[in-house]
Amino acid sequence: MAQTKLTVNGKAYTIDVDPEMPLLWAIRDVVGLKGTKFGCGMAQCGACTVHLNGSPIRSCSTPVSVVKGQKITTIEGIGTPDHLHAVQQAWIDEQVTQCGYCQSGQIMSAVALLKEKPKPTDEDIDLYMQGNICRCGTYQRVRKAIHRAADSIQEAKPAAAKKTASLDR
């Protein structure tokens, strides 16, 4: 056990855990944020995707010792029901979710994709999002929602250039 400092969604935490504990379990069981999900435990399904300094990582396979002191963002840090991120809004507009379990990971990957490629093609989406499994098969709607989010972010830019926060807060 060791004291580890984590910054999750802008908030500092000091947790006392095995340094080898995957970030996923530290976030879920110790910090107490349950939006990030366990799906496979070996970076195969993407349900556990969070951002490390703005880039997507698989938290199930990332020990807390590797990320100590760095900036971690989870689904709870992207937006809330009252203040939705453009990607979350697009997900609602396209009614993407079914069971919803993989969707935190899908959205975290999509947010990162749009930061890298603000106007992705279907091929870009397929390439970037293929690490995220959905057993309900919402993939076609994921594609549509990413295009929709891309459009809405583009539209919002000139109107609220100053107000638009970076995609990954």
Next chain:
Amino acid sequence: MKTSNINRRNFLKTSGSAGALLALGFSIPAQSEDVVLHKIPQTTLGLEFSPYILIDDTGKITLLNPRPDMGQGTYQSLPALIAEELEVSLDQIHISQTNGQGKYGSQLSGGSSSVRTRWMPLRKAGAAVKEMLVQAAANKWQVPVSECYAQEAKVYHKPSGKSFTYAELVGDASQLPVPKDPKLKDPKDFKLLGKNIPKPDVPLKVTGQAQFGIDVDVPGMLYASIERCPAIHGNVASFDTTATMKVPGVKKVLKAERAMPHTTVETVAVLATNYWAAVQGRKKLKVKWAPVNEATLSTEKFSAQMHELAQKDGSDFEGNTGNFAKAYSEAAKKVQATYETPFAAHAAMEPVNATAWFKGDSVEIWAPVQGPDGTIGEVAQYLGLKPEQVKVNVTFLGGAFGRKAYLDFVKEAVFLSKQVNAPVKLIWTREDDMSQGPYRPAMLSVLEGGIDEKGNVTAFHHKIIAESIQKQVFKADLKGKADGWAEEGIGSKDSPLQIPNIRRSYHNASTDLPILWWRSVYASTNVFGHESFVDELAHAAGKDPLDLRLELLKDSPRFVKVLETAAEKSGYREKLPAGKARGLAIARSFSTICAHVFTVAKTADGVKIEKVVSVIDCGMTVNPDNIKAQTESNIIYGLTAAIKSPITFANGAVEQTNFHNYPVLRINETPVMEVHIIDNQEAPGGVGEPGLPPVAPALANALFNLTGKRQRKYPLELV
């Protein structure tokens, strides 16, 4: 529609700080779609046992969802049935999940049954309460009821424009008798049903707020991970906990058990203060398993056993017509083919998990289960408790596909909590999920068809060889007869082929491998052979496969309409460029008809599935957009089974353990999908499963048309 058995009862009125409360509940006897209204005893009011509709005098309206939501949309669809007739909008209601108590009737999400069985009972419940509220308003105003109407949780007096909110009427309405025969709305007046209305759970699920079973926290709980015999049925010979106990956080290691319907096996459980520690401790366990007869668990041997049975004559299903044997022997052309489907895992994204707290004379459970009522019954029996001593809290389900109706995991959590006297949260690893079952049973379809000189199909026989879910899971004695459950998708009702001599028969093939229903159950396997073979017959008869189906189904107008619509929407009659081909299949299951037309293309990297055009006739609809979503879902789920790895058992263990060796379809493999819904006023059919059965045969038929090679065994190769 029979409505006479709605009992007259008074509603309950409670006053005081909680305010007046109008409560209406009803119970639905098993196998009956009739509604029985009954008074909710005062003791059941409160947080724990809500009736179906609650309206309090602060204006809060709570509707109960009686079927757990696993992604199929019941969180919206069932409350919408009540809300439509109650005349409230969906943003005026709170939705709560039922807790398994008998008064809610069957609460099992399964068999694509939620909307089609609750369609009338829930609408009637809403209509009855609305009539009482309108009557209460009419009484207050001293005007005829005919001058009043309800809208958006208010009752209006048409001539004067006066209105009362439902909240203002609750007290008076609760004194009125329950209408015996509430008038239901004409479907043309529906405001919610049949409309694309956003689902209320989506905002929760895109922000990480929705609570799944795995998200449950109970103060003081221990986390558990369980070591299981790779051969599934092995018992514990001995185990060494020395290294495990040294893992920080590990509190206890104990011999435990997994109670499956057909057998109970021993396991070793590690309990810790966090899940990671439990898993680490489990990895350090040294367990010796008692010898297991691995031969009984070889999928290769099971396949050989099925093929051997295929040579023998089976037992007839009901509904056979003519004399198949005679007609077949006299046929000018005989066609025979055997199709094989393997075991398949459900692999829902949320691994099975349960949190249980045994408190001596009662137990409380928080879990993603498909049926809270069944959970109460099974757990009560397992622990020797009375049903009222078992409390179940159902969360959202992170997928289920049948798996979360098999309650081994709930009993494991209950067992552990009882042993350690503390709340326990058990989470299966993905490896547990894939390598321990239960699975969709492997099966064989043997098909024979006879064609006369004119090209008419005169004889047809589908013989199914499979293990019986009814037998293994529900301990039914088949008595050498055909398993009536096993003809889903191909029985005389689901497949009304107009062929003079039709036989459907069955052989039971025994296996100990744990089996269970898997999305669309037997229809998911039966229809592969059935619909592939119709194409084979068409080719043998020199007919187009669509034309042969239109001919064989000409007396079934709903099938014809689906086929014609599929042909039109997919451009089936139009020629494709070289290197592309189409394939078609149609099936009825769970009272819904669905057809898919696949378009496949040769590419440098093998065959690409370009597009799927689907047509579904599920009668009257609740949310068309959700029907499209469920059909898309069925295509993806069905494709995974058809083209990806089967579950195989060899050398004492299941060979697939996680998504790296049991791959599932990903976004880059997803074809363009287009779903069309037939608009009609037929009774609602199922939606969560019927899109799946025609997936594999439509693909197999397209692949044959592209390559000339008939594939009769999964996984279908895209080459």
